[in-house]
Structure formats: C-alpha cells, structure tokens
Amino acid sequence: MRMKLYLNLILGLCFVMALGFLYYSSWRISLRFWVHKSVYDEQGFLLSLDSTLSLELTYKYGNLSEGACKPGFAAAKMTVIYPKFTKLAPVFLDPNYKRFSRIGNFPPPFGVKSQETIIDHLLSLTKNYGLGEDLDSLNCKKCIIIGNGGILVNKSLGQKIDEYDVVVRLNGAPVKCFEKDVGSKTTLRITYPEGAIQKTEHYEDQSLFVLSAFKAQDFKWLRHMVYKQNLVRLTDGFWKSVARRVPREASDMRILNPYFIQEASFKLIGLPHNNGQMGRGNIPTLGTVAITMALHNCDEVAVAGFGYNMSTPDAPLHYYEKVKMLAIKESWTHNIPKEKEFLQKLVKAGVIQDLTNGICGAKC
Numbered sequence: 001m002r003m004k005l006y007l008n009l010i011l012g013l014c015f016v017m018a019l020g021f022l023y024y025s026s027w028r029i030s031l032r033f034w035v036h037k038s039v040y041d042e043q044g045f046l047l048s049l050d051s052t053l054s055l056e057l058t059y060k061y062g063n064l065s066e067g068a069c070k071p072g073f074a075a076a077k078m079t080v081i082y083p084k085f086t087k088l089a090p091v092f093l094d095p096n097y098k099r100f101s102r103i104g105n106f107p108p109p110f111g112v113k114s115q116e117t118i119i120d121h122l123l124s125l126t127k128n129y130g131l132g133e134d135l136d137s138l139n140c141k142k143c144i145i146i147g148n149g150g151i152l153v154n155k156s157l158g159q160k161i162d163e164y165d166v167v168v169r170l171n172g173a174p175v176k177c178f179e180k181d182v183g184s185k186t187t188l189r190i191t192y193p194e195g196a197i198q199k200t201e202h203y204e205d206q207s208l209f210v211l212s213a214f215k216a217q218d219f220k221w222l223r224h225m226v227y228k229q230n231l232v233r234l235t236d237g238f239w240k241s242v243a244r245r246v247p248r249e250a251s252d253m254r255i256l257n258p259y260f261i262q263e264a265s266f267k268l269i270g271l272p273h274n275n276g277q278m279g280r281g282n283i284p285t286l287g288t289v290a291i292t293m294a295l296h297n298c299d300e301v302a303v304a305g306f307g308y309n310m311s312t313p314d315a316p317l318h319y320y321e322k323v324k325m326l327a328i329k330e331s332w333t334h335n336i337p338k339e340k341e342f343l344q345k346l347v348k349a350g351v352i353q354d355l356t357n358g359i360c361g362a363k364c
C-alpha cells in the first residue's frame, strides 16, 4: 500500500518535471526565434551593425604594418553585418558568364536574359576579361570609387586617391583640370551610353571602358563603339543623346557583371522587385552599383565624392560644373533615401571608408 503511494508520488513528480522541462525548452526556442528575428532588419543586415571580426582576423590584421592592404577585409566586415554575403561574383562578363546562374533569369539591367547572342559576340571581339595582368596578380587590392559630388572641391585629395590600386570613375566625370582634387589615375570608367563622355578629347589617356548596361539598346551601342561605326541617330532608344565614339580599342572594353545591379537593388537596398523588370524606383545609382562591385572584388574599399548636403543649397552639386545643390530634382528611377541608408550601414560598420564623409556627415 505504502509502496504504491511512493510509486505514484515519484511518477507524478517525474510527470511534473517533464512538463516543466518541455515548457522551459519551448520557451527557450521561442525566445531564441524571437531574438533571432529582431537582430536583423528586412534586408538581412545586423540591426546593431556590430562588425567585430573574429579574434583570428583581428589578430591577423592588427599584425600588419600600418597602411598595409588587409586581404579579404571588406568582405569579412560585410559578412559580419550581412551574413548572406558571398564574395564570388566576377567584375566583368567573360565567356563563362552563363555558368553564373544568378544573372540568367533576369533581363537587363538585372541580368543577361535574351541578350546572350550579342553579349557572346561582344566578348569574342574584346577578348579580354580581367583588370589587366598587374592588377589581376595582386594578392591584395585597395579600390576607391570616386563619386561626382561637389564635396570633393578644394579638399586636395588627388594625391591620396592616386595611391589606390584601382581608381573607379563614373560616367562623364572629368579628370583633366581637376587632378588636385580628384587625382589623375583612372583604372575603370564605368558608364552607360547616356552618361558616357561625348568629346573624345575629354577621355583620359588610359583606362578600361566599362559598360554598365541598363537596357538591350546599350549592348547595341557598345557594338557600334567596338566597330567604330558612327551611330546615325544618336537618340534612338536612349533617353538623351549618346556618345558617337569612344576612343578605346576593343581590348580595353569590358561589360560590367549585371549581378551587382541585381544585388544592390533587390538585396542590399531593398528596392521593389517588380517581377525582375526595370520599373519606377528600382534602379540603383551607378555609384552604389560600383561600390557593390568593389565589395566582391577588392580587399579594401574606399569612396570619395558621395552624398549631397542639402543644408548647403549654394554649394556645387558636382565637382566639375557650376550647377548648385538647389538644382537637385526628385528622382523617378532612383530611391536616394533608401540608398543612403544602405551606404550609411557600410560606413558605420567600417566596411567602406568615406574620405569626404558626405555619406554620414555628423551622423556616424
């Protein structure tokens, strides 16, 4: 009798303990789920932007002499605040581009769908698909992207800019007569047809001419440039007149991997997917596309000339012309505030360095 009572008591106790344990563990699981959900924002960036590297990397980088290039630094920092980041994405299209499946399902500007024939043809003409022997063989590259902002004026950053291994310039941004502030070296000039320099004498002597294609027409334009054929009508299919000649040999022309537009728009900035079609407000600016490219292909990434300061309406909008900040218009294609939010994350977390501090101002 007594024995049975004890047994029941023990069984009951076990039952209560088991229930308690179940309750406790499910609470832990839901707590962890809740915590996990709240750590990242909609795009998948760490909310607190704590970009502390592993002890091993911190030690490795701390051991390098001051100013030395830190291999894999930008990608490592990026991965900490954005775990979905995977480094592999070549700068330019090469004859193996069809193996890079992420661009096959989207038409331009997000991919290559239905443009394969003309791309294959262009690649067979340019025959070169890298940055050049010297740069391709470096085991650590420091890159800088030069934005066109008036914030560059009178900062005398030219010499510092020229020290980078890779200097990227965008569209028609001139170098001649502005060397003191923007440097004289140009490794890549990334443009779309409407943004390309129109006067051939305004090109620098040496640089790779890189097409960032936003529409099917842009590939046709590049074919004309490769064959040095004059375009008959300069406005057909373009939103403004385009350059009729580019003073570069085919071997110095490249096609930018459209994956960077896709990733910047849909993943990093979080612009509307619009069924993978170009639509109102889902095109990133070329500057942000170039930064995205650099995160995948450079070990350290810096920028200069980015950001507009609206509290100084009389300051120059661009470093090379007199148009004032006041003239900036609402953009239908871009989403400047969301883009700025993304760039601020990169600066705050130390993924990129902003030499002119226009992205954050006093904020980061």
Ligand SMILES: *[C@@H]1O[C@H](CO)[C@@H](O)[C@H](O)[C@H]1NC(C)=O
Binding pocket: 059, 060, 063
């Ligand atoms: C760091 O520096 C110390 C002393 O200079 C050296 O013994 C060590 O091997 C270095 N470590 C790495 C990872 O380079």
Ligand SMILES: *[C@@H]1O[C@H](CO)[C@@H](O)[C@H](O)[C@H]1NC(C)=O
Binding pocket: 153, 154, 315, 316
């Ligand atoms: C830059 O310096 C020049 C010469 O000192 C001056 O005339 C000009 O107003 C300055 N521009 C800006 C935007 O500060």
Ligand SMILES: *[C@@H]1O[C@H](CO)[C@@H](O)[C@H](O)[C@H]1NC(C)=O
Binding pocket: 309, 310, 311, 312, 357, 358, 359, 360, 361, 362
């Ligand atoms: C904008 O300009 C104002 C006035 O010169 C300055 O106080 C502020 O820090 C600037 N902001 C940025 C983002 O550079």
